[in-house]
Amino acid sequence: MKKAIFILSALLILPLTMTAQEIALKGKELFGDMNARHIGPALMSGRINDMEMHPTNTRIIYAGTAGGGVWRSVDGGATFSPIFDEHPQSIGVVTLDPKDPDNTIWVGTGETWTRNSVSIGDGLYRSTDGGTNWVEIPGFENSERIASVVINPNNTKEVYVGVLGALWSDSEDRGVYKTTDGGTTWNKILYIGPSTGAADVIMDPENSSILYASMWEFRRSGWGFESGGATSALYKSTDGGANWNKIHNGFPSGNLGRIAVAVAPSDNSILYAVLETEDKSKNGLWKSENAGQSWTHLNNDFGLVVRPFYFSRITIDPKDPNVIVKGGLSGSISRDGGKTFKDLGNMHSDIHDITFHINDSDIMYCGTDGGVYRSWNGGTTFEIVENLPLSQFYHISVDNEEPYNVYGGLQDNGSWYGPSSSPGGVNARDWNSVGFGDGFRVLKHPTKNIIYSEMQGAQNVWRYDADLHKTKTIQPLQEKGKAKLRWNWNAPMAVSNHAPDRFYMGSQFVHRSNDMGDSWEIISPDLTTNNPSKQNQEDSGGLSMDNSGAENHTTIFTIAESPLDQNILWVGTDDGNVQVTRDGGKNWENVTANLTGIPANTWVYHIEASVHGKGTAYAVFDGHTSGDFKPYALKTTDFGKTWTNIISEDVPEPAFVRNIQEDYENENLLFLGTEMGLYVSINGGKNWSQFTNNMPPVAVHFVDLQKKTNDVVMGTHGRGVIILDDISPLRELSQEVLAKDVHFFQNEPFIMKESSGFAGSFGAETQFVGQNKTNAARIIYYLKKRHTFGKMNLEIQDMDGNTITTIPPGKSKGINVVTWGFNGNTPKMAKGKTVAPGGFTTPRVPSGKYKIILTKGKKTYEHIIETVYDETSLTTLAERKEQEKYTKDLFDMSQDLAYMVHELSETQKTAQMVVENHPKGKKTAQKLYDTLEELRKDLVITTGDNYVASAEPELRERMGTLYSSVATSYDRISQARKDNYALIADEFNAAKSRFTKIMDKEGKKFKSFLEKNELAMPAIKPKEDFLKK
């Protein structure tokens, strides 16, 4: 009893205390079933870091990708699916447990091909249930990049992990680690120093005590790369890692760079290594035939020496030690033990990993900068896997078309634009190429069908006429008397909101063109620090020169023109400067010193000039190229005089920030693109919530907000374009809303789009198809609590309260999104032998207001929505009303026919019963039955099947076909259909007359018999009941 009183008291007290507290919902609690959608593209896919074959099941293949997580094929490489979507998407290595390869999967995160644009990992993960659940193995949180996970096949509790480690800073986490208890405890068994990581760790295939480890001294900064040093070396251990010795017998003296190493699976005495040395003639392939005791130099062809930091993988045919393949620009294969090589067959360039099929060495899988390729003929011909949407966007933008297009540039995969929705889904064929090389910013001219795109370092900036398919290169060039231009790898450009032909670019100067790039003027001084020590890119690369332009520094990186004033321009530089002009470039103010909490020279990755005030702007800062992974974002409202930090503890390190997007209506609604996914704030940055619904923690390089649709569009660096449709409900969120049991969010009137629906789906079996935005009404509401117990319904009614249809309601706590396709229910069709396909058509509703009635237990909640006709429609309003009337008439006629067939059939059933059981009435009943059957055969199909043995259509089928044709028409009703309607209506009237006559004659006699004999009348339902679903 005491307990009961306590519970009652608790229930009474609860509401009081709740109202006193602020409701702080986060993540999935808040976003409920709002889901992101992925539109790819996959046609050019994205960079792969590591391929892994199942040791016994030829159907299973893994791909560890540079920025898109881990993908698995269960069909021999025809298609892949993601299995690592809740963790960092930058992958170093995937390794399967040799004894339990179906269940135990190890994933080391952090890409190991250390180009300028690589993302980061955050440690070591393991699944013991085939990839459903992942556990992070403690001890590797700061590893950043894991190159190897090697498991003793005889004792799978013994595991070696090679940590390559931090790219942009010193790290004592580097080295080779070993566990003997399956990952509970680890010992670092090889550590060289804070600059030297484990680039590769391999195990002898016959003797698990023998290990080889290549250690690499390397470092990248924002302005250079160094590969090699005195501590790079190749080591061997013969005692399970307790002791290590250099195995350099034959190698040249001096510093070494990155070393690739492989041992032949079929002959453990044969090793191959690829060296980067001080002596160019000694670079390339080395071979040992005595397990590393001595080495012989074999080959320094281009394919063997090219960019060691990017290509250091040797794969040996599991059956033949003389067949070896090396990653490279094209990939190289030798069939004579490494003496000579030829290029692999055509595929995307930049091959990072190659694996052989476990049973048939003619079959190979390659991981490239453009996805996974398969070869069936020993590496001569390759075909791409078509469903890996791993595209790595540096930047995206959107236009105002319907549906809007998304524009963007990709790592090593050019520049593209494609639709945000397309019939049948966004396909490979929907994407259009608008630039070569590495692609970055792609911008649409605000009013003309002109697209600006660029390649790395603004080597080319194209102005593309999308109507005429003509291009012109328009990048600014050095001017007489002016300094040489310094362009970032990812050079900024911007179009003007105020002058459509105006186009900006940024080198160290701001360049402005008022004629779409035909002529340029420099409107700023050098806005960077112009630090000469960061301008020696010709020295970049270390042992192997690598001056690709990727390290160009002290450049402008972001340009933002105020949407409120064309004279206000914001500029951010890669070396930490924030500059602003209020007079169109005549005067610039360096406001860098006013920044708060930002380390000096931290890359200004994006500035967003606000629509909410001329002096308001957001700036985000990215320190990752100096090893600083903290998130930074500031806001100013006074042209940069003062700044406020808008990052809270909700955004944890290493989610460093690359972009921010403000909402155009609610100043407090912000979207943050970080290295670990999307974060949303509804209170101006006081709190953030990670958005994780169908949104992996992928690096979000750019976020845009499409103004008409309110869609948040993200350019991710590894998972293509991801869209969060219509964020307008987030604008309404407040404490008042969150405190309500149910809250319907306001909708703009819904346009009932009219389109053919034609969509050839050829190839979709194995191709990625991006998810479309729904054309249906999106009814969005908030539930304070998930509805689990008791009834809940969602009904659409007209304004008179007549039910149109019911739809399954979402019941999540938080925001629910349910869709309604503007349709009522199907007509109840007459029963026949087969189906009448036309009867599956649901009629569209007229434009107007409709009630959404949500019942939850005993409570009812009402919301009104409005539908409007598509303005692109072919019909006049009067024609449409006529079409709606025809539709309704045919709908009703089909139901009337159904009821008539019901009456008829029930009467036949009773007649049949009398024929069988009551000899006195047999003659009357039989006559009635036969006459009705004659009629029935004219009303519905009574023979055949639903395919090619179908019978000739009868009245029901023809009526249904006409109904469907009229109901789904987007044009006025043609005379042919009106004539057909008249014919069918006449036939139906004639049939009704026949039925009436039969029932007046044979039917009357029969009923009289039933009455006299006190037999039950036919079980004919009232029409209303019959028509109920």
Added chain:
Amino acid sequence: MKTLKLLFVLCALVAFAPTSQAQTAEEIIDNFFENTGGIDAWKNIKNMKATGVASFGPQKYPFTLYTVLDGRMAAEVDLQGTKFIPQAFDGEQFWSTNFQTMEAEAADAETSKNFKANEAKDFPDPFLDYKSKGYSISLEGKETIEGTETFKIKLTKNKIVVDGVEEEHSVMYYFDTETFVPIVSEEAATSGPQKGTISQTVYSEYLEAGDIFYPYTIDVKVNGQVMQSIKTTEIEFNAELDESIFQMPEKATPAAGTKN
């Protein structure tokens, strides 16, 4: 009676809440059965006849589902007044109706074998006496799903054979930490071109059915989109069933002179 039951559930919520900190998978399952009518009530169920409407987008199909403790099942759908059985299992053989011919056809042997080894044992609930079915359970932590904190329990079922290869088979269940009822299960497609695609089954509208509480609405979602929604309107346990419904009908003998 209903009021009493609901009160019972409410009390149970309050009573169980403090202990939700340290739960084992076993305790969570026990609480689930206890909160939904008690293990004895569940064990009394021998068969079920459920009627309702299945929605696939705007299309709605009235259905009746017959399920028996021994694994037999049949779904009967009303298609324009004609009843047909899209799927059934007779205890050994899984079968379906070919839509073109509207005649019954046996499923491939692997499908029948896999169904018999697993889904046929899942009525009235896969967790009921799960050990005797050869299943095992493990608590995989907590997760927020449907905006709600849940216990994540993995149900490892019996192995299946897919295209000739034996494979592991498991389903992840998410039990509301307040009420201890499952609100979502997740499963990868086990075969076919969509193999590996995760689908969610979402359970809601727990209502009194006989002596237990049962989810009257089950939605199937892929990528957050509702692919089908099954709304039950009436449930009858231990009903009189026409046993013949589970048997695969013979194909009709073509009339004399009928063309192939």
